[in-house]
Amino acid sequence: MPQIAYLGPAGTFTEQATRSLTGDFDAELVPFETVPLALTAVRRGEVLAAGVPVENSVEGSVPATLDALTTDEPLVAVQEALLPVQFDLLVRPGTEQSAIRTVASHPHALAQVRDWLAANLPGAEVRATSSTAAGAAAVAAGEFDAAISAPVALEHYPSLERLVGGIADVRDAVTRFLLVRRPGKLPEPTGADRTSVCAVIGDEVGSLAELLAELSLRGINLSRIESRPIKDRFGEYRFFLDFDGHVADARIGDALTALRRRCSTVRFLGSYPKADRTPASVRETASEQAFRLSAQWVEDVRAGRLA
Amino acid sequence: MPQIAYLGPAGTFTEQATRSLTGDFDAELVPFETVPLALTAVRRGEVLAAGVPVENSVEGSVPATLDALTTDEPLVAVQEALLPVQFDLLVRPGTEQSAIRTVASHPHALAQVRDWLAANLPGAEVRATSSTAAGAAAVAAGEFDAAISAPVALEHYPSLERLVGGIADVRDAVTRFLLVRRPGKLPEPTGADRTSVCAVIGDEVGSLAELLAELSLRGINLSRIESRPIKDRFGEYRFFLDFDGHVADARIGDALTALRRRCSTVRFLGSYPKADRTPASVRETASEQAFRLSAQWVEDVRAGRLA
Known part of the structure; x- marks a missing residue:
């Protein structure tokens, strides 16, 4: 089965986008710590392709992606995906909204749901994690009460449940992702x-x-x-x-x-x-x-x- | 004394830039949680001006700044500052580099010193905080061993010391900031x-x-x-x-x-x-x-x- 790299960890928007980019064929998705590392794996032929954010990403730094695409050996995009910037509020089963004291996520994700948090969880403390998925992991581990996560996170943390879905301060915001591979048949x-x-x-x-x-x-x-x-x-x-x-x-x-x-x-x-x-x-x-x-x-x- | 808003918290790159933007006159710097909130305070006349990131910022979302500048009442930039993207490694006095087990910062800052960390602190775990300054605060509170911070952070956390300065994976990277105020004399x-x-x-x-x-x-x-x-x-x-x-x-x-x-x-x-x-x-x-x-x-x- 071919391997496809993406900006990890598992359970983030980039994983969700990379899944939709590779929906047509069987592939094993492999998380990488940074976009340059994912692209290096493609250039070396260790993976077939990589899913990377190119516009308005929640977690990935888009300037870093653009720079990484244009230094070193050429790569070409073969597919595009758009994802709505909408979050789930994940909790351990049985947690009621009124009992949420701490809510965790990547700082950029927290910034994008700031108004929603102020209106719906006014008493909760926000805590930074290195990704939206790391927030879900920390809730699963009992460290925090709730996480602001990408919808795909729930599949990786089945012990959690979605208390609220479709959370977004700005309607219609999207992030854009590309599937890139080594030059070949277009x-x-x-x-x-x-x-x-x-x-x-x-x-x-x-x-x-x-x-x-x-x-x-x-x-x-x-x-x-x-x-x-x-x-x-x-x-x-x-x-x-x-x-x-x-x-x-x-x-x-x-x-x-x-x-x-x-x-x-x-x-x-x-x-x-x-x-x-x-x-x-x-x-x-x-x-x-x-x-x-x-x-x-x-x-x-x-x-x-x-x- | 006039008040100048900036994207907080204190001890971040935006505070450092806003200081250099207001170096010519006496002003009290006031941190705001988001760029839109800082700009709202300017529009309402609660503060004289605001320092905001507009290009390649480490912590602030630049698209958010551009959007906030062009919705609502007009504001105009009156001054520009460029800051090199270089970090300090802050520790509690007496901490030796070999004893650092955890290093904390904003995820984007951690991403920008990834190679340096791999070479110099290979055994340390990285921990996300909501800003580079929050990393320094957590080190001062004894939660983590070291923080990757903006140089200005040391002034806010005098109990810490700079173990290493000028840390950057990419030389010559800069972030750009503007001081904006209500329309008036140019x-x-x-x-x-x-x-x-x-x-x-x-x-x-x-x-x-x-x-x-x-x-x-x-x-x-x-x-x-x-x-x-x-x-x-x-x-x-x-x-x-x-x-x-x-x-x-x-x-x-x-x-x-x-x-x-x-x-x-x-x-x-x-x-x-x-x-x-x-x-x-x-x-x-x-x-x-x-x-x-x-x-x-x-x-x-x-x-x-x-x-």
């Missing part, structure tokens, strides 16, 4: 795909505007952009870009050739189906046919067949 | 300023490329960009932009008028001196004189004085 285009790249460009005025114009001129919709400093290369900027489309699409391939010409480095981080399955809208002038016909026309002109 | 331009805005634009292909072209056409250097989802407004995107220059500069004012025309919302988040004091380089065609002369020329043409 996922098939589905018509609702996303492509991720990391581009390094010189720190000249307008270099980013020109880079994005290469996308917009080809009708490509950008869904996320984030700049990150490059520590040891003064005067260069690194951008993480997500946009609609698959590298197999003519307009995406054409845009990536332009990025490759413009950037000192471009790293392809994958083309994969979008988790929300919304199809890309492609304008007529950027369709597969438009690219094919225009390339044919230039070829004909160059060959003296047309003018 | 800081004077210094020639080395930064302007921050939040811009909301429609989700049409090319809208961001066009927005950035408005900056680059005026010779304005972008230093950071980040997209953030808008939860309840489908089909719109929100961008946080930092660029060189002061809103009092002709090219910045001119660019902001263009952004205001293009965006459904633009929020001015402040013009303030850059912490690193590197002056903006302004091309001749975007100088104050160039803007003044060109406006004068159009005025003369309109008045029939020139053609």
Whole structure:
């Protein structure tokens, strides 16, 4: 059975996301202490792939993931998952809400349910743990009365029970995860795909505007952009870009050739189906046919067949 | 004495940054449990200003800060601080490194010194606390043997001593903080300023490329960009932009008028001196004189004085 790494421990949001990312095939999920360690295991071929947080994660540091994806040997994303940021309140059976004196979780999770705790457990002391799962483990061990946990935690701590579900101060918040593996056969285009790249460009005025114009001129919709400093290369900027489309699409391939010409480095981080399955809208002038016909026309002109 | 809010508790990186942000004047620093609570106190006039993390913070959630700055009444940044991400190992006096069995800190801080701990305290168990300062407090109370803390923590826990200083797995990592207050008189331009805005634009292909072209056409250097989802407004995107220059500069004012025309919302988040004091380089065609002369020329043409 193939092994899939994830940012551990077991019972966290990343485990839950990695399960949904690998739902299609039998795999053994293996927790790692950090994202860089999980990615190193993929690079060495010790595991087939890794599930990692890339946006707004509760426990994992997303900047750490982005940095780890772009240093060392290339890896590519092959699948995407979105998880709602909603927590369960886990207790030992028989614990009543009014009897809860201590509630434990990762500090970021506690921050995200602060209003709920103030309204529903005003007397309880909050206690930090290294992950949401560690909070559940501590409740199972009798150290604290309740834990704010990912829904998947209950499967790892069957001695606990869910007193309240769906806890969230902010409705509709989601975290985004990717399944990454070593470069190889890409996922098939589905018509609702996303492509991720990391581009390094010189720190000249307008270099980013020109880079994005290469996308917009080809009708490509950008869904996320984030700049990150490059520590040891003064005067260069690194951008993480997500946009609609698959590298197999003519307009995406054409845009990536332009990025490759413009950037000192471009790293392809994958083309994969979008988790929300919304199809890309492609304008007529950027369709597969438009690219094919225009390339044919230039070829004909160059060959003296047309003018 | 004016009061300045910060993301608490006392003894954290945010306190340290807020001290350096308010070094010029006498102020009483007041810790708040969350960034939104600190900003609410500023909006209500209960405190003069607040120190908040905006990039790569060890303990504070930066997305939470960005969201809190752009909901509710406007606030503007008036000063910037950069802190190196370097930790102290604090112990009770007389504790030898070889005797350390437990080391406590915020999970994100522990993650950032993981390699150092593996090399220097391989036998120690790590324990999560709700902040780096809470780790120091627990060591002072005798609960753990050592804490990974911000340098400022030692001032709050004088019964502890610094066993090791300058701990960091990644050299040169920094966190960035802003001092924000209610809109009023802006800081004077210094020639080395930064302007921050939040811009909301429609989700049409090319809208961001066009927005950035408005900056680059005026010779304005972008230093950071980040997209953030808008939860309840489908089909719109929100961008946080930092660029060189002061809103009092002709090219910045001119660019902001263009952004205001293009965006459904633009929020001015402040013009303030850059912490690193590197002056903006302004091309001749975007100088104050160039803007003044060109406006004068159009005025003369309109008045029939020139053609």
